Amino acid sequence: MVRILEERGLPIAELVAFASPRSEGQRLPFRGDHVAVRTLTDGWYHGLDLALASAGAAVSRQALPPAASAGIVCIDNSSAFRMDPAVPLVIPEINPEALVGHPNLIANGNCTAITALMALAPLHRRFGLRSLVTSSYQSTSGIGQKGVRELLEQLEKLRGQEESLAGPDAGALPVGEVFGRTIAFNVLPFCERADLEGSGFTTEELKMGNEARKVLGIPDLPVVATAVRVPTLVGHAVSIYATFDAPAHAAEARRALSAFSGVRVVDDLADGSYPTPLAAAGTDDVLVGRIRNPAGDDRALALFACGDNLRKGAALNAVQIAELVVSKGLTAPSA
Amino acid sequence: MVRILEERGLPIAELVAFASPRSEGQRLPFRGDHVAVRTLTDGWYHGLDLALASAGAAVSRQALPPAASAGIVCIDNSSAFRMDPAVPLVIPEINPEALVGHPNLIANGNCTAITALMALAPLHRRFGLRSLVTSSYQSTSGIGQKGVRELLEQLEKLRGQEESLAGPDAGALPVGEVFGRTIAFNVLPFCERADLEGSGFTTEELKMGNEARKVLGIPDLPVVATAVRVPTLVGHAVSIYATFDAPAHAAEARRALSAFSGVRVVDDLADGSYPTPLAAAGTDDVLVGRIRNPAGDDRALALFACGDNLRKGAALNAVQIAELVVSKGLTAPSA
Numbered sequence: 001m002v003r004i005l006e007e008r009g010l011p012i013a014e015l016v017a018f019a020s021p022r023s024e025g026q027r028l029p030f031r032g033d034h035v036a037v038r039t040l041t042d043g044w045y046h047g048l049d050l051a052l053a054s055a056g057a058a059v060s061r062q063a064l065p066p067a068a069s070a071g072i073v074c075i076d077n078s079s080a081f082r083m084d085p086a087v088p089l090v091i092p093e094i095n096p097e098a099l100v101g102h103p104n105l106i107a108n109g110n111c112t113a114i115t116a117l118m119a120l121a122p123l124h125r126r127f128g129l130r131s132l133v134t135s136s137y138q139s140t141s142g143i144g145q146k147g148v149r150e151l152l153e154q155l156e157k158l159r160g161q162e163e164s165l166a167g168p169d170a171g172a173l174p175v176g177e178v179f180g181r182t183i184a185f186n187v188l189p190f191c192e193r194a195d196l197e198g199s200g201f202t203t204e205e206l207k208m209g210n211e212a213r214k215v216l217g218i219p220d221l222p223v224v225a226t227a228v229r230v231p232t233l234v235g236h237a238v239s240i241y242a243t244f245d246a247p248a249h250a251a252e253a254r255r256a257l258s259a260f261s262g263v264r265v266v267d268d269l270a271d272g273s274y275p276t277p278l279a280a281a282g283t284d285d286v287l288v289g290r291i292r293n294p295a296g297d298d299r300a301l302a303l304f305a306c307g308d309n310l311r312k313g314a315a316l317n318a319v320q321i322a323e324l325v326v327s328k329g330l331t332a333p334s335a
Numbered sequence: 336m337v338r339i340l341e342e343r344g345l346p347i348a349e350l351v352a353f354a355s356p357r358s359e360g361q362r363l364p365f366r367g368d369h370v371a372v373r374t375l376t377d378g379w380y381h382g383l384d385l386a387l388a389s390a391g392a393a394v395s396r397q398a399l400p401p402a403a404s405a406g407i408v409c410i411d412n413s414s415a416f417r418m419d420p421a422v423p424l425v426i427p428e429i430n431p432e433a434l435v436g437h438p439n440l441i442a443n444g445n446c447t448a449i450t451a452l453m454a455l456a457p458l459h460r461r462f463g464l465r466s467l468v469t470s471s472y473q474s475t476s477g478i479g480q481k482g483v484r485e486l487l488e489q490l491e492k493l494r495g496q497e498e499s500l501a502g503p504d505a506g507a508l509p510v511g512e513v514f515g516r517t518i519a520f521n522v523l524p525f526c527e528r529a530d531l532e533g534s535g536f537t538t539e540e541l542k543m544g545n546e547a548r549k550v551l552g553i554p555d556l557p558v559v560a561t562a563v564r565v566p567t568l569v570g571h572a573v574s575i576y577a578t579f580d581a582p583a584h585a586a587e588a589r590r591a592l593s594a595f596s597g598v599r600v601v602d603d604l605a606d607g608s609y610p611t612p613l614a615a616a617g618t619d620d621v622l623v624g625r626i627r628n629p630a631g632d633d634r635a636l637a638l639f640a641c642g643d644n645l646r647k648g649a650a651l652n653a654v655q656i657a658e659l660v661v662s663k664g665l666t667a668p669s670a
Contacts, residue, residue, distance in 0.1 A: 133468050135470035135561075137565070148497075148498075152497055155490060162487055162568055163483075165569060180607060181611060182611075185566070185567045186613040187611060188609075189572070189574070189610070189625050190604070199627065199630065200585055200625070200626070200627025201627060202604070222632065223629075224629045224635070224637050226574045226625065230472070230522060230565050230566075231565075231566055232520045232521060233497055233498075233500055237522055239524070239561045239574075241559055269529040269535060269537070270533075272525070274525050276517075276523055277522055278520065291535070292535025292536060293535070294557065295534065296557075297557065302559050302561055304524040304561065
């Protein structure tokens with residue numbers, strides 16, 4: 001988040017950083033200087049104009065409403081307020097208009113949903129999205145540095161004995177706290193947790209549908225998502241099957257995607273050109289490719305989208321929202 | 336293949352192994368003895384009853400038809416004859432009846448297709464399959480030992496500098512001959528090669544549809560497949576979205592799957608029970624879980640299937656076909 005603030009042009013007079021007491025006094029490098037981390041206490045927001053929160057739903061639920069009431073524009077990366085009808089859920093390239101009249105609380109989307117929606121928004125505008133099926137390939141950094149660490153530790157433990165994994169000797173497999181299963185050389189069709197209402201979906205999967213409906217403004221859009229963790233470090237991918245109201249030829253879809261800010265089309269199969277999570281890592285654009293119509297069905301498209309889950313999937317999108325708020329005068333900076 | 340022949344009861348009087356001249360004289364351990372590998376020459380099949388071929392489509396196209404004409408039952412793992420209307424494509428649990436009157440040439444299916452079809456066959460019987468969307472998670476062993484080697488070499492090269500992968504410094508990424516891209520910490524939505532007719536699908540993806548239609552006997556089944564290589568060693572997974580003619584409640588689907596030989600249901604989300612490729616590696620069953628209906632749609636199911644691509648996805652299925660041929664007297668062994 002701080003690195004992205006450094007890269008971009010938001011006119012910051014003063015940057016203040018808050019965290020739990022554990023991080024008190026840590027120093028974050030920022031524009032050649034350092035910012036000392038303070039402990040988040042009641043009234044933390046006094047004197048600030050705008051807050052970017054990335055502390056999880058529980059902290060956000062407690063810390064942000066008082067700040068918003070006091071006039072601070074709060075942009076929240078957690079899932080705490082995303083489905084609140086009063087809170088806009090914004091991807092700046094897609095629905096900036098949702099910011100008008102915001103209640104000083106603005107939600108940033110789920111990392112996989114943002115990646116998929118960047119690819120779907122221009123197609124929806126052109127052809128009218130009717131239904132959506134997605135399967136994801138989500139990196140370990142999606143649950144933070146501890147996810148990356150667990151994958152690398154397991155790879156280290158298995159080093160030199162990888163071939164034994166093909167055997168039925170499952171007792172020897174390393175299992176960690178973060179994933180509860182071996183993530184090295186494995187894929188886990190289980191992200192976050194089971195939906196408590198017993199739908200059979202995970203909460204991560206339900207976000208894809210809920211956020212697609214809200215961001216695209218299609219309240220009754222049918223969405224079936226499967227969320228899968230894969231042994232990658234950075235970059236989320238999502239395999240998309242979508243149906244449309246109007247004929248959606250692949251060539252036209254490619255043009256609509258190319259013209260959309262924040263998307264880069266990488267799609268020439270004969271040339272070996274297709275998107276991958278590693279190619280998306282470190283970049284701001286969502287890469288989209290493998291765009292094709294099923295045989296005999298011009299109202300359906302299959303495609304594959306990859307985004308940097310730490311950038312467009314999280315920090316970058318939040319900073320872009322902040323930029324929009326400031327540039328459109330949707331807040332009244334007191335500084 | 337030889338290990339699976341050892342494990343199972345096929346009454347083998349003599350095992351003979353053929354390969355290219357490069358492997359001439361290599362010795363394969365078999366039932367406490369050794370079998371010397373011979374070079375494949377014209378007339379290789381004289382004196383044999385049954386041949387299991389796993390040498391690629393080009394070799395199969397040349398070597399098998401003369402053997403079949405001479406009365407040897409040839410079971411082929413390659414894609415050479417799968418779509419030949421005269422050649423049965425058989426998964427023994429699903430369509431053993433296709434073997435009746437076979438022309439001494441029998442095709443074994445694609446590894447990912449077999450995994451998906453084992454999960455779909457009992458659902459099709461019960462509810463009537465209407466359409467299919469799949470996204471795969473295919474291991475590096477799907478293209479042989481060289482695929483596994485390339486992944487492990489890349490992991491070794493990147494060891495200790497994995498964190499730098501998040502940066503835009505793509506020049507430093509290891510690229511190998513097998514995948515043509517970095518497969519370590521990446522996923523590649525490109526398996527085998529581009530369909531030459533420009534459909535936008537890969538040949539690997541078209542197999543899913545072609546084989547589903549042939550094995551399940553649904554000539555007009557619409558199938559949209561996305562085939563993706565992931566950095567795993569053994570075990571293919573496939574995320575399936577299927578629609579049906581009749582209501583297909585998840586609980587009923589679970590019962591139909593549980594009753595089907597060769598499938599093991601692993602599906603209790605509240606309990607953290609779901610299938611993974613590593614759990615399937617080394618086992619004969621295809622593991623199926625994450626079985627659920629989309630909200631408000633009881634004629635659709637999402638599910639996740641994992642199989643050992645070297646066993647059920649290849650050698651085991653071929654040996655099961657051989658067992659069926661022998662036990663049903665569908666050949667006349669001369670030995």
